[in-house]
Amino acid sequence: MREQYFNKFIIFLIILLIGFAVFLQISTEHSTEKLKNEEVLKAEQYVHHIVKLMQLRTHNKLEETLNKNPQLQTRLNEALQAFLTKQYQYIFVLKKDDKGQYRFLLDGAKDAEEYHSLFMPQSTLFDEVYESGKMQIIQQEDEVKNLWLSLVYPIVVNHKTEALLVLDFAKTYGEKLSHFNSPLMFVIRMMQVFLLLSIVLLLFLAYRYFKAREALIKDKLTSTYSKYYLSELFNRDEVSNYYVILIDIDEFKNINKKYGEVFGDKVIILFSKVMLKALSSASKVVRTGGTEFLVLIPKNEGKIETLAHTLFATMQKQKYYYNNEEIYLSISMSAMSTPSNATSIQNIQRVLDEKLLEVKSKGKNALGIIDAKSLEDIDYSNIDYIKEALEKERLLCLYQPIYHTKSKEIVKYEALVRLIDEKNPDKLIAPFYFMDVIKGTSQYIKMSKLVFNHVFSTLQKYPEIKLSLNVDLDDLENEEMMEMIRINLEKHKKIANRLTFEILEEHEIKDYNKVQEIFKQLKAYGSEIALDDFGSGYASYGYLIRLDIDILKIDGTLIKELEENPLRAKEVLQSIKELADKFGYEVVAEFVSDENIYEMVKHLGITYSQGYYLGEPRPINEYIS
Amino acid sequence: MKKILVLFILTYGQLVALDKESTLKFYQHIFTAITSAHSVLVYVEDPEYREVFMHADKILLTKRMKDSDVIVLTSKAMLEKVLDQKELHPQKDKKPLLFATDYHILKDSKEVIGAFYWKKGRAQLLFVRSRLKAYGIVLSSEYQKFIIDEL
Missing domain, CATH: 3.30.70.270 (Reverse transcriptase/Diguanylate cyclase domain)
Structure with missing residues (x-):
C-alpha cells in the first residue's frame, strides 16, 4: 500500500474508532435515560390511578370528605403506604391553604404526618403545578436528603387544582438505574482509555517516524x-x-x-x-x-x-x-x-x-x-518505456547497404536496431537513447533475441543477400547471450554463412584465448567476423595479431578525416589497407557521407564502402525491390 | 457574601445541613438574625448539637440558661424544662429566645419563635409572625418567606 493511502487509512481507522466509542457512550447513556423515563412514566401511571381512586372514594371532595371521615383518611394513608417500595421514598398529598401554605392531607409514611400540619416544599415548582394543573418532575439536588426525583401530580376537579400528590423517588433507586449500564459503561470507558492510549502511542510513533525520516532525508554534514x-x-x-x-x-x-x-x-x-x-x-x-x-x-x-x-x-x-x-x-x-x-x-x-x-x-x-x-526524447531513455516497447515488440531492424567500392554493387547490409515510438509509429528511436540504459539487464538479452529473429527471418526471406550484425564483445562473453546465439545459428545453420558478426569493443580484451574460442564457434557455422571501429579506442593492432578475423571496418572518425586532413588521413588509411591486404582481411570504410570521400576511398583501393552517400538505413524491402 | 449564602440556602431550600460545617453556618445566620448580635450565647443540652456548635465563631455555648441569648430545644422534655425555668426566673428583656428543632415543639409553645427541621427530605425553616412580634424581632427580607401566620 502506498504511504499516502496507508496514512489516510490509519486516520480513517482512528476516526472510525472514536466515532464508535462516542456512539457507544451516547447510545448507552441514551438507553439509561430511556430506562429512567420509562420508570417515571410507570410511576406517573400509578399516581394517576391512585388519584382516580382517591377522587372516587371522596366523590371529588377530597378535603371535605377527609375532614369528616378520619377513618377514610387512615385507610387512604394505608393505601398510599402500600404503594411505597424501595424505589419510592415518600408519597403524600398536600393542600394549599388560603394563605398559600402547604398542609398535609394524606401521608403514606409509617409515621404519617399530622393532618393539616405545615409543609414547606422549598420549590416554586409546586406552585407552578398548582397554577397550571399540569404534572411536573422535579430533579432533586444533593442538598435534598435521599431524593432523586419528585413527581408532583395535581388533583384537579372542575379545572381547579384541589391538592397535589407528591411521589418522591429514592435517591438509591436513581443511582441503581444510573448504574444499570455501568458494566457496559465501564467497558466503554476502558475502550476510550485504550483508544486514547493508542492515539498517544500512534502520535509517539508518528513523532519517532518523523524524527527517523528526518535523519534519513537530511544530510548530516550539510543540512541539505x-x-x-x-x-x-x-x-x-x-x-x-x-x-x-x-x-x-x-x-x-x-x-x-x-x-x-x-x-x-x-x-x-x-x-x-x-x-x-x-x-x-x-x-x-x-x-x-x-x-x-x-x-x-x-x-x-x-x-x-x-x-x-x-x-x-x-x-x-x-x-x-x-x-x-x-x-x-x-x-x-x-x-x-x-x-x-x-x-x-x-x-x-x-x-x-x-x-x-x-x-x-x-x-x-x-x-x-x-x-x-x-x-x-527523454522518455526514450526511461527503462520502463523501453521495457514496454520490448514487451510489445515495438522494434524493427533497418538495413544499411555495404557497397563494393569500385562496382558500386551492394554486397551486404548492416542490420541496425530501432525502437518504434509508442504514439507515433512512424518515428523510430535510435540506439543512442536506449542501448546504454538496458546494457547488462535482462532487457538487453530480450532485445538481442528479437534482433536475431529479425535478421534470420530476413536472411530466410531473401536468400541472395548477406547481412551483418553488431555484437558487443561483452555479449559474446555472456553465457546466456552466447547460448542464445548458438541456438539461433544451430537453428539456421544453412543460412548462418551469410551472416557477419561486427564485433564492437568497449574495453580492452583480457583473455584473448577465450575470445578466439568464441570466434571459432561462430565461424564454425560459416559466419564471418568483422572488427568494428578499427583504428579507434580499444580496437587496436594487437587484435590483428592475436585474433582470427575476416573483415576490418575502419572507424568512421578516420574516414571523416579525409575531408579535414586528407594527406595524413590517406597515409593512415593506406597503411591500414596494406596491412589488411597482407593479413588477407577485407576492408570496409564507414561514414562515406559524400562523393568526395567516396572518390578518395575508391582511390585508396578500399574494397567496401558504407555511408549515407551510398545508402541510408532503410527497411530491407526498399533496397531489394 | 453572607446575604448570598442566606439567599442560596433559604430561597431554594437547599440547606447544606448534610455536613456539620454547613449546618453550623446556617445556625449562625439564624441566631445572629434573630438576636441582631455579632456573637450569640446559646444554651443547648443535646450533646450532638453541642459538639457542632463548639466549633462556631459566632456561637458561644453556655451552661446556664439564664445567661444565654438563644435556647435550642431539641425535645418536648427540654421545652417543659425551659418553660419552667422561664416562669421561675422571668427576665425583663424576654431573653433567652427559644428556637426548636421540631415542628411539634414549635406548635406546642407560643414561647418558641421558630424552628428548623427536616421533613420528607426537605429542610423546613419556620418563624411565627406573632411570636417574632412579641419578642420585637424584625427579620431581614431574606427570611420573609419563612414567616408564617399560623401553624
Missing part, C-alpha cells in the same frame, strides 16, 4: 537533503514542476589532500550554506554525492538560464580561507528545465550527469545548460 528525499518528494510532486541543476566541485580530493579532510568538510558545509542562501526557500538542495549536489528550483521563479547563471556566479566567486590563504573552488554545473512529460528524476539525473561529464571533459569550471529540444 539526502538522495532519499528525492523519491519522497516526487511521490507527492511532479518532476516537471522544477528546473534541475547538477553542481559538482571539481578536483575536491586536492583540497582534502592539501588542507586535510576536516577543512574539506568545512568547505562543503560553507559551500552548501552559500548555495542555500542563494536559492529561494521553495528550492531544494539534495546532496547526491560527496561534492555533488542536485538543486531543484520551482519553474515559476524565472528562466533556467538566468537562475543557473546566477547560482553558478555566486558559487564561483565564493572564497574559502585556510589560515588567511584564499581558496577558490572550480565548479562544474549542468542545468535543465525538465520537460512536461518527464516522469522520473533518475532519467533527468542521467541526462544531467552526461552533460556534467561533457562540461568536465571540456576543461571544467563551467556551466552547461541542456536545451529543450534534446529533452524531447
Whole structure:
C-alpha cells in the first residue's frame, strides 16, 4: 500500500474508532435515560390511578370528605403506604391553604404526618403545578436528603387544582438505574482509555517516524537533503514542476589532500550554506554525492538560464580561507528545465550527469545548460518505456547497404536496431537513447533475441543477400547471450554463412584465448567476423595479431578525416589497407557521407564502402525491390 | 457574601445541613438574625448539637440558661424544662429566645419563635409572625418567606 493511502487509512481507522466509542457512550447513556423515563412514566401511571381512586372514594371532595371521615383518611394513608417500595421514598398529598401554605392531607409514611400540619416544599415548582394543573418532575439536588426525583401530580376537579400528590423517588433507586449500564459503561470507558492510549502511542510513533525520516532525508554534514528525499518528494510532486541543476566541485580530493579532510568538510558545509542562501526557500538542495549536489528550483521563479547563471556566479566567486590563504573552488554545473512529460528524476539525473561529464571533459569550471529540444526524447531513455516497447515488440531492424567500392554493387547490409515510438509509429528511436540504459539487464538479452529473429527471418526471406550484425564483445562473453546465439545459428545453420558478426569493443580484451574460442564457434557455422571501429579506442593492432578475423571496418572518425586532413588521413588509411591486404582481411570504410570521400576511398583501393552517400538505413524491402 | 449564602440556602431550600460545617453556618445566620448580635450565647443540652456548635465563631455555648441569648430545644422534655425555668426566673428583656428543632415543639409553645427541621427530605425553616412580634424581632427580607401566620 502506498504511504499516502496507508496514512489516510490509519486516520480513517482512528476516526472510525472514536466515532464508535462516542456512539457507544451516547447510545448507552441514551438507553439509561430511556430506562429512567420509562420508570417515571410507570410511576406517573400509578399516581394517576391512585388519584382516580382517591377522587372516587371522596366523590371529588377530597378535603371535605377527609375532614369528616378520619377513618377514610387512615385507610387512604394505608393505601398510599402500600404503594411505597424501595424505589419510592415518600408519597403524600398536600393542600394549599388560603394563605398559600402547604398542609398535609394524606401521608403514606409509617409515621404519617399530622393532618393539616405545615409543609414547606422549598420549590416554586409546586406552585407552578398548582397554577397550571399540569404534572411536573422535579430533579432533586444533593442538598435534598435521599431524593432523586419528585413527581408532583395535581388533583384537579372542575379545572381547579384541589391538592397535589407528591411521589418522591429514592435517591438509591436513581443511582441503581444510573448504574444499570455501568458494566457496559465501564467497558466503554476502558475502550476510550485504550483508544486514547493508542492515539498517544500512534502520535509517539508518528513523532519517532518523523524524527527517523528526518535523519534519513537530511544530510548530516550539510543540512541539505539526502538522495532519499528525492523519491519522497516526487511521490507527492511532479518532476516537471522544477528546473534541475547538477553542481559538482571539481578536483575536491586536492583540497582534502592539501588542507586535510576536516577543512574539506568545512568547505562543503560553507559551500552548501552559500548555495542555500542563494536559492529561494521553495528550492531544494539534495546532496547526491560527496561534492555533488542536485538543486531543484520551482519553474515559476524565472528562466533556467538566468537562475543557473546566477547560482553558478555566486558559487564561483565564493572564497574559502585556510589560515588567511584564499581558496577558490572550480565548479562544474549542468542545468535543465525538465520537460512536461518527464516522469522520473533518475532519467533527468542521467541526462544531467552526461552533460556534467561533457562540461568536465571540456576543461571544467563551467556551466552547461541542456536545451529543450534534446529533452524531447527523454522518455526514450526511461527503462520502463523501453521495457514496454520490448514487451510489445515495438522494434524493427533497418538495413544499411555495404557497397563494393569500385562496382558500386551492394554486397551486404548492416542490420541496425530501432525502437518504434509508442504514439507515433512512424518515428523510430535510435540506439543512442536506449542501448546504454538496458546494457547488462535482462532487457538487453530480450532485445538481442528479437534482433536475431529479425535478421534470420530476413536472411530466410531473401536468400541472395548477406547481412551483418553488431555484437558487443561483452555479449559474446555472456553465457546466456552466447547460448542464445548458438541456438539461433544451430537453428539456421544453412543460412548462418551469410551472416557477419561486427564485433564492437568497449574495453580492452583480457583473455584473448577465450575470445578466439568464441570466434571459432561462430565461424564454425560459416559466419564471418568483422572488427568494428578499427583504428579507434580499444580496437587496436594487437587484435590483428592475436585474433582470427575476416573483415576490418575502419572507424568512421578516420574516414571523416579525409575531408579535414586528407594527406595524413590517406597515409593512415593506406597503411591500414596494406596491412589488411597482407593479413588477407577485407576492408570496409564507414561514414562515406559524400562523393568526395567516396572518390578518395575508391582511390585508396578500399574494397567496401558504407555511408549515407551510398545508402541510408532503410527497411530491407526498399533496397531489394 | 453572607446575604448570598442566606439567599442560596433559604430561597431554594437547599440547606447544606448534610455536613456539620454547613449546618453550623446556617445556625449562625439564624441566631445572629434573630438576636441582631455579632456573637450569640446559646444554651443547648443535646450533646450532638453541642459538639457542632463548639466549633462556631459566632456561637458561644453556655451552661446556664439564664445567661444565654438563644435556647435550642431539641425535645418536648427540654421545652417543659425551659418553660419552667422561664416562669421561675422571668427576665425583663424576654431573653433567652427559644428556637426548636421540631415542628411539634414549635406548635406546642407560643414561647418558641421558630424552628428548623427536616421533613420528607426537605429542610423546613419556620418563624411565627406573632411570636417574632412579641419578642420585637424584625427579620431581614431574606427570611420573609419563612414567616408564617399560623401553624
